[in-house]
Each structure stands twice: as structure tokens, then as C-alpha cells.
Amino acid sequence: MTNNRSTLRYFYYAFILxxxxxxFxxxxxTVDLLGLYFKHIYLLYGSISELLLGxxxxxxxxxxxxxxxxGCIGIQRLSGQTIILYSIGLIIxxxxxxxxxIASFTLENSEKSAHQRTISSTILLYNxxxxxEIANAWDSVQNTYNCCGVSGPLDWDKLYHSEKLPQSCCTSNFADCKPSSVYVKFNGCFEPLMEHLESKIHTMAAVSLAFTIFHIPGIAIAYFASRLARKNAL
Known part of the structure; x- marks a missing residue:
């Protein structure tokens, strides 16, 4: 029984790791995802899905x-009641x-259109x-992703009526940024921003899926620990 108990402890210590x-x-x-969310919170303020996921x-x-x-207490003491609590907690x-x-994969597939509407609505608030904060957030996004507008420079027509663009829409700070300028960034910001956000959600989904699978050996450890606890009680 002593050998079985020692082996069980080694397996459990590995599971603890x-x-x-x-x-960690x-x-x-989570910090990475929430950091990206709060960095651009003034463009994503209409959605709290990432906040809830975090x-x-x-x-x-x-x-x-x-x-x-x-589990640590139960296996150290071979306490039947504590091992039962550990088993219930492990299943939960x-x-x-x-x-x-599931929430991570669902969020990835369902929030894109909501984010696009939210980001588009902030253009009129730029000035x-x-x-x-909204102007600063737009300038930050357009400089970070080397882009302009939601889908492209034309998105700014609703604010500037084709007369000008935010300076962050141009690659040069030494000339007025206009739609006709050779320095205009033609790529929209929505796709690169969403790709960055989705990569964080992908990572979270992968981590949680891997750990869900690792619960199986944890349940097996709980089963053998309960058997040892019953034998120890006899």
C-alpha cells in the first residue's frame, strides 16, 4: 500500500504542475487579451464580450x-471526504x-459584425x-496597423466629406493628409485589428481545451486515491 500511495503522490504532483x-x-x-481590449476600449466600448471572457x-x-x-490535502492524508470534494470540484x-x-470559439465566430458596427460609429466622434480618447484610439490603431478607416480611407467621408483625412491615415507627417495624397494608407483597420484580437482568443481556446483534456488523468488519480482511502479505513 505504501508503494501505491507514493506512486499516486508522484502522479498527483505531476498533475499539480x-x-x-x-x-499561469x-x-x-487573459492579461494579453484584456490589455488589447483596454488599449482600444474607446473603439470597442459597445462590446463587453472580451471582458466577460477574460x-x-x-x-x-x-x-x-x-x-x-x-486534492493535495486529500491525497496527503488519504481523507475520503476531502478526496470526494476534490473529485466533485474536478468534475465542475x-x-x-x-x-x-466553447465560449472562446463562439466569441470568435459571432462578434465580428458587432465590432464592425461599433468601430464604424466612432468615426463621427473623432473631432x-x-x-x-476616441481620436487618440483611432490614431493609435491607424499607426499600429498601418491602416486607415474601418475598410479604407473612404470611411472618413462621412466626417470630412472627401476634403481631408486624419494625419494618422498618411505615412508622412510632413504633408496634409488628403484622399488624393500619395502617402495615404489604403488598407482598412478592421481586419488587422480583428485578426490580432482573434489570435488572443485562439490562444485562450487552445489553453482551455488542453486543460480540459488534462482533467481525465486528474479524475483517474481521484478514483485510485478514493480506493486507497477506503482500504486505509479498513
Missing amino acids: VILGFF GTAYV GFAIFAAVLSLVVATF SMFVNTGLT NLFLN
Whole structure:
């Protein structure tokens, strides 16, 4: 029994390392996603889906740590009740991470049109003296992705009526930025911004899917631990 108990502990310690890896991986991906969201929050302010997804990911990571703590106590002491709590928590954690995986893939496929409407609506607010943050956000996006407008420079016609463009729509800061300028960036900003956002969501989905699969050996460990606990009680 002593050998079985030692082997079980080694397997569980390896599983703990996986949980810690998931926790820090989720924390990194979540901070990365929320950092991108808040960087462009004044263009994406109409959508809180990424914010909710980040909160969901944090909840899943914290739940995993709590479950791991119960498992550590239960396996160290071979306590039947604690192992039962660990098993229940592990199953709940598995469902939560499955939900996180599904939510990530669903968000990726469903939010694109909503984001496009939201970003388009902010163009008319570019020159609002009370909303300088929107102008700064547009300039940041157009400089970061080397682009202009949502789909292209023509998007700014609704504000400037083909007379001019924001200076960030041109590659040169030494000339007036007009639609006829040779320095105009012709690529729209929506696609590169969404590709960047989706790459973060892809990573989160991959991390949560991998950890969902890793719950299977965790459940097996809980099963063998409960058997050892019953034998120890006899």
C-alpha cells in the first residue's frame, strides 16, 4: 500500500504542475487579451464580450487552484471526504473549462459584425472635443496597423466629406493628409485589428481545451486515491 500511495503522490504532483502551468498560462493569455481590449476600449466600448471572457478565464483558473488544494490535502492524508470534494470540484472544473473553450470559439465566430458596427460609429466622434480618447484610439490603431478607416480611407467621408483625412491615415507627417495624397494608407483597420484580437482568443481556446483534456488523468488519480482511502479505513 505504501508503494501505491507514493506512486499516486508522484502522479498527483505531476498533475499539480499541469494545473500551475494552466493557471499561469491562463493569466498570461487573459492579461494579453484584456490589455488589447483596454488599449482600444474607446473603439470597442459597445462590446463587453472580451471582458466577460477574460473574467470567465480568471474564474476557471482560480477554481482549478482551489480544486488542486483539496486534492493535495486529500491525497496527503488519504481523507475520503476531502478526496470526494476534490473529485466533485474536478468534475465542475472540467465543465467550466469546457464552457470556456466553447465560449472562446463562439466569441470568435459571432462578434465580428458587432465590432464592425461599433468601430464604424466612432468615426463621427473623432473631432469631439469632449472625447479626445476616441481620436487618440483611432490614431493609435491607424499607426499600429498601418491602416486607415474601418475598410479604407473612404470611411472618413462621412466626417470630412472627401476634403481631408486624419494625419494618422498618411505615412508622412510632413504633408496634409488628403484622399488624393500619395502617402495615404489604403488598407482598412478592421481586419488587422480583428485578426490580432482573434489570435488572443485562439490562444485562450487552445489553453482551455488542453486543460480540459488534462482533467481525465486528474479524475483517474481521484478514483485510485478514493480506493486507497477506503482500504486505509479498513
